[in-house]
Amino acid sequence: MIKLSNEELTVAINEHGAELTSVKDVQTHVEYMWQADKKFWGRHAPVLFPIVGRLHDDQYRYQDKTYSMTQHGFARDQDFLVTAQTATSVTFTLKDNDASRIKYPFAFQLDIMFSLLGRQLSVEYRVANPSDEPIYFSIGGHPGFNVPLGDSQGTFNDYTVAATPAQTYSSLKLDGPFSDVDHPTTLNFERPMKLNHDLFEHDAKILQLDQQPATLTLTSGLNEHGIAVTLQNADYVGVWSPYPAKAPFVCIEPWWGIADAVNADGDLTKKFGIHELYPQAMFNADYSIEYF
Template sequence: MITLKNAALRVTVNELGAELTSVRDIESNTEYLWQADPLFWGRHAPVLFPIVGRLHNDQYQFNDHTYHMTQHGFARDQDFLVTSQSQTSVTLTLKDNDETRAQYPFSFQLDVMYSLLERQVSVEYRVVNPGHEPLLFSIGGHPGFNIPMGATTGTFKDYTISATPAQLYPSLTLAGPFSDVENPTTINLERPLQLNHNLFEHDAKILELGQQETTLTLTSNLNERGVAMTLQNADYVGIWSPFPQKAPFVCIEPWWGIADAVNSDGQLEHKFGIHQLVPQSMFNADFSLEFF
């Protein structure tokens, strides 16, 4: 386990999955990150790669071969190598190996970088294509945040998520685990969205961002604790908490990619929201978390 620390925050990162596992306020000892209680959801903030969401039948076709891959891909269960580290930053790296190539026949390098500056944790995903063919991939984050935060006895309904810019956002719904791309809708974030568990009866709420810089702020009127996620260039952001469990956390998930469309033909190159990276090039996906 890796520990990063400055005057305000102590952060831990697991080499398994390059997963953020704790963000704790040093002065108050407030833990902001969900602590992976398996009764509800046994992860903290997994990295989603090389897919986001679910594939039809957990499989896809590429170059006349069928490959099996479960929801959100394999990176979250792979051991990363620490390739750079200081007191306030770390870079963890995953490269293709025999296990990944059995599911995903591409050469790749994935760097996950965390850095602290005052009360902010900056996160960068860097995908490198070292091969000679285009690299087809999606990537995303899945951090969960405790509700309530800090010394309070509040409930899920005491929390809101507000957006900057405050506007009507195009939205995709899920039909089962798949993207219903033929029936887009909207989510009104002109005013803060009050959380309640029934919001997630049909899975995540998904905003289409179109790489517009957007900040989502999770907070309540119970105290001054909260977190603001700023997405620099994300395609989508999902908001999720498990249903029908009344879980004491919510995830705000930056995505560069999304679950298979309802009518997917299973061909990876046709996958809805897939990114294509030309040989010998690099893709950057960035977001930051401000804890207060």
């Protein structure tokens, strides 16, 4: 387990999956991150790579060969190497290997960098293509936050998620686990969205950002604690809590990619929301979380 700390926060990140597992306030000892109670969801903040969401039949095709990969890909279940570290920052690295190439026949290097400054934790994804062929991938975060936060005796329904800019966003609904791309809709965030578990009856609420900056803020009127997730260039952001389980957490998920379209034909190069990275090129994506 890697620890970062400053005068405001202490942060723990597991080398397994490069997964953020804890963020605590130094003074109040408030734990902001969901603690992976398997009764509801046994993860904290997994990395989604090289796909986001689910594939039809957990399969895809590339160059006339069929590969199997389960939801959200394999990076979250791999051990990363720590390739740089200071008291307030760390870089984790994962490269392709014999096991990964069975599921994903591409050369890659994935670097995930965490940097703590004041009450803000920045997360950067860097995908490099060291080969002489294009690679195809998606990537995303899945951080879960305790609700309620702090010593409040409140409930899930006392919290809201606000968006900045406060506007109506394009949205995609999920049909089962798949993206209903033929029936786009909207989500009105001119006012904060009040949380209740029934919101997630049909899975995540998905805002289509198209790489426009946005901030989603989780707060209540019960105390001063909350979190704000700021995205500079994400394709989408999902808001999710498991249903029908009345779980005491919510995830705010920055995505550069999304689940297969309902009518996907399985060709990875044509997958909805896929990123193509040219030979010797590098892809950068980042987001930050402010804890207050």
